[in-house]
Amino acid sequence: MELTQKGLLQKESWQAAGYDLPQFDIPAVTQRTLEAPEWVHFGAGNIFRAFQANVAQRLLNQGIMSTGLIAAEGYDYEIIEKMYRPHDNLGILVTLKADGTMEKTVVGSIVESLTLDSTNAREYGRLKEIFRASSLKLASFTITEKGYSLVYGKGEQLPDIASDFKEGPAAPKSYLGKVVSLVYERFCSNALPIALVSMDNCSHNGDKLYAAVSAFAEKWAENGLVSRDFVSYINDKDSVSFPWTMIDKITPRPDPAVKAMLEKDSIADLDPVITTKNTYVAPFVNAEECQYLIIEDAFPNGKLPLDQCGIIYTTRETVDKVEKMKVCTCLNPLHTSLAIYGCLLGYTLIAEEMKNPLLKKMVEVIGYQEGLPVVVNPGILDPKQFIDEVVNKRIPNPFMPDTPQRIATDTSQKLPIRFGETIKAYLQNPDLKVESLKIIPLVFAGWLRYLMAVDDQGNVFAPSADPLLDTVRPFVAEFRLGGLPQDLSSLDSLLSDSKIWGVDLFEAGLADLVKDYFRQLCAGTGAVERTLEKALG
């Protein structure tokens, strides 16, 4: 069977092999979307295909929504060229449940895919047309945390951003410049309202997107490239809103075992691609069943009925609390801890790590003991139950092919939110002692040890991509396994960098403990295991 519109005509074969198919008229939905688009999404990666696209499909199946999704990709055009187009924008979603069963769904709700490339007149022109449409309600984003940054890790402005600030909205080169030029197109069309919705895992994600968009508007106005009215438009929440969101669904990279299983169903051309920009894509996505998407109810052009498919619209305050609960305490810190120590101990599966009593205890201590006392309780979800589900069901799910290497990507960008917020909360609470945090510092020390790119057996490994690798690896370059110098002051400027840890570790009183653990972790081969044993055994 072929994953194309033509291939789907063999409906009975797909159904006989156990696939749920789109139950709506794809050509009719495509036509309606062409004429009156409602939802465009930037960042055509795996989570989008596993989560948002399947939500849209379910709503289309039930006749609750009538238009489909438009995927726009502005960073890695290969995703569109090598995966979306050859498969007519169809994807297979494999839902891997903790009880070992799975659901296979052909997702057909993405009815158009476009590269966000200002040098491509046809595709950029179509995106402009979409942004001029009065029907457009939201543009959403899953472009990773670093996608919102205007600067390099070291703080200098990215060259494309600097050039776009100067040149204006006509032919921007940077991702954000291209997005803002589309918003400018909408402004020029009677200043139609829109919601710009970040769905990335970063705290106050709506504010991050707003900061980037408003920086462009300000600079363009300052340079006389647009009128001040554009700035007012961006700043008027009844015109352009930047809702905050919390998204949760563990979506590993496409897995070879899942591919093999789909091949047994006689589906052709399932080969994954690692693009030159390091995106792992395949005609299929694999993800867990559990999913949460909580969105601030701020949609100046009306909102889609996503709440009829389990998505929660609520207040900004509640989103903030749910997001903090998940990203700062109940899920992501546990993930990052497993990522760092998994890479050091040679694991390639998160679920396998959870069979190691020391690693299991590590995440339990970080979650229940160190995190829960300061967890933000959102009211709509119970933090203790949330951690229980993560620790007992989601991350140990043996059918989920999630890897520490995927989660270790961009760790430098994640540490401040995933751990720094907890440290800050301890520092601010007179009833708590920051010195009682023992395992979070062990994770920090583990990351320093990870940066040496040598595992616990002394084997060299390739660290996952991270924008700060070149900045932070030199700090550990001189160290070797088998004993560190007594004086570790060469680490001081790194340990005091609050952009990395969320706090200055010296001011927080945790730097010495981190150094002490780091020394233990470097004592020789097997020292990582021994340090964990000593701290947690």
Ligand SMILES: NC(=O)c1ccc[n+]([C@@H]2O[C@H](COP(=O)([O-])OP(=O)(O)OC[C@H]3O[C@@H](n4cnc5c(N)ncnc54)[C@H](O)[C@@H]3O)[C@@H](O)[C@H]2O)c1
């Ligand atoms: N995968 C998950 O389990 C999961 C769960 C919840 C939230 N998220 C959020 O979604 C994001 C994407 O996850 P994914 O699974 O789709 O990853 P992915 O690797 O499959 O896709 C990454 C997407 O981000 C784009 N991108 C990467 N670097 C960029 C940059 N510098 N500027 C602009 N765009 C860039 C890529 O082109 C691609 O569209 C995560 O970073 C996270 O914030 C992921």
Ligand SMILES: O=P(O)(O)OC[C@@H](O)[C@@H](O)[C@H](O)[C@H](O)CO
């Ligand atoms: O997606 P990232 O890179 O921000 O973080 C890696 C994982 O921790 C993350 O993707 C989780 O799987 C996700 O947050 C679960 O909802």
